[in-house]
Amino acid sequence: MTDVSIDRPLPERADVLVIGAGASGSVAVTELAKNGFSVVCLEQGGWTRTDEFTGDKPEWELSRQKQWHPNPNVRQRPSDYPISTDESDVNPLMFSGVGGSTILYAAHWCRFLPSDFQVKTMDGVAEDWPFTYEDLLPFYEEMDRQMGVSGLADNPAYPEGEAFPLPPLPIGKYGKKAAEGMNKLGWHWWPGANSIPSREYEHRPQCLRYGACLTGCPAGAKASTDLSHWPKALDAGAQVVTGARVREITVNDEGLATGATYIDRDGVERHQRAGIVIIAANGVGTPRLLLLSKSPQHPDGLANSSGLVGRNLMMHPYAAVVGTYEENLESWLGPAGQSIESMEFYETDKSRGFVRGAKWNVMPTGGPLGMRAGYGGAPIDETFGENFHKNVKAVLGRSFEWGIIAEDLPDHENRVVLDPELTDSDGIPAPKLIYKSSENTSKLIDFHVDRAVEAHQAAGAATISVTKLMRDCGWHLMGTARMGEDPKSSVVNQWGMAHDCPNLMVIDGSVFPTSAGVNPTATIMANALRSVRHLIENRADQVVAE
């Protein structure tokens, strides 16, 4: 499918133009269409049919290293744009298409904690958010219902709130093994919340535990927004143009956003007018587009008078501590997805020599090939020969991962810029990432890895292996168009409206002032809902371009 609105002409001028059909864009389009706005969404990728995913097919483990790899530089689909990463410690991961990166995300569904919104107040670093956990709570709870989240209430790591709409997914033998270790140490753990239905939910079937969440759910169970939101958005009258690669957001003489110029898959340049423009293109795509949109009114890029567009990139360095066990834990079974999580070391304890913390999550380790990628350069007999068989017997089904999501504090020098040479297939300058993990992060990871090793030891692991920084871990793209009340130190206000352009909104992870130490999709979507509801409620006073 290339254009679902082909049977209905696009409006000459839409009330709202949304750029990006992923997690946050899906929320905006659905809410606006339900409330009577004419909405057009431009999406550079296409639709993905459930039967395209390989998680239920023999080729799964081979295809996940290429066709379904989360790194667009590896995947290299026509819809992907290249990203220069020569100066980055971490590779950014994403997917272009209706549903965006929720197509390939792990669906860990985690709220930020109260302290995450008050990092400056509580820990004296970075910035506070312009609102609190309590302000966002009703939107978190509504988003739980929209996505169909499975989880167990009363987690002592969080304030009280509504129960999840669905009971928790099974934690499996490996989750129980991990929990036993945590109990020996007296450390916190809790069954993981996932945006994966444990029972049939709004026409999506229950989870079938393929363990293939990260390559797209072959059961159509996981809440990717092409399934959770887009059917409702289209029913409400929204239109999406797929294969539409946006080159520039256009402005009028007053500097208001008037729409966007895009290139369709026939190579034809088109323009869509709109009264309001919302950007939802992720923490790399959004600053790229703002920087591309230079004009006499916005000479340094759109909404960039602060010089902060692209700055403060945060990507959550991720460490993995894998333990192997004597018994068969069936650790190929999903969800993947998180089985259990721990927030034991999440809050700041300055005696550790660093601030902030990390969520831990237990994840399965997949099939026999997954553990065998990328061994080039090591002696052959370490991974092949007789050890090929020994390793499979030792690890397959008998291992699980404690993953550590390290809070990434904002750093002005970590940034997205336009690459001076690299372009996408339409000749549009590609983004370049300049990103170094900080000393605080290194200390944080060292501490957490040591504790995770202890957790595996307590659970009885036979062997333990550590990866302190996975290069392909940049799922969480945040901070590059930060929100705040001061136009000199932020790009958008707390409702996502650009300080420099009062009819331009940003609603993806770009607006996060800080990153927290948990998976951000729940917060991205809850924040998008809060922002777009504010827009709808204040529509009478909203500035628009004619």
Next chain:
Amino acid sequence: MLTDTQRATYSALADVLIPEAEEMPSASQADVPMVWIDKALEYRPDLRDAFVKALETCEGQDPANALEWLNKNDTPTFDALGVLTSGSYFLNPEIKERIGYPGQQPVPAKDDSDTYLDLLSVVVERGPIFRPTVG
């Protein structure tokens, strides 16, 4: 399609990578060079050029020595050969059965909270561990 010469070269290389050992068959005993490599190349056409390059590099040489050279001097090509060989081996249903991997089968999620609620009770008893909002 691979030529007979390519298959012969590959068969020798594949058996160095995956020999008969630990009560498991070698790559050639598992039909990797004659059957499953073709499926793997179908699934990963992007690796075909590197695979062919590996065979050309190693043809006529002692397979173990040739692989050592390739691993040290042309890692991407060795990696392609390794991934395709491992992937081909695990495509064989008999191999999956012998290693006890029933993966990629639907297993409807069932609530297993009855197996861990006793473990969780001590976590609950310890009480809240978050810092509440200030002000």
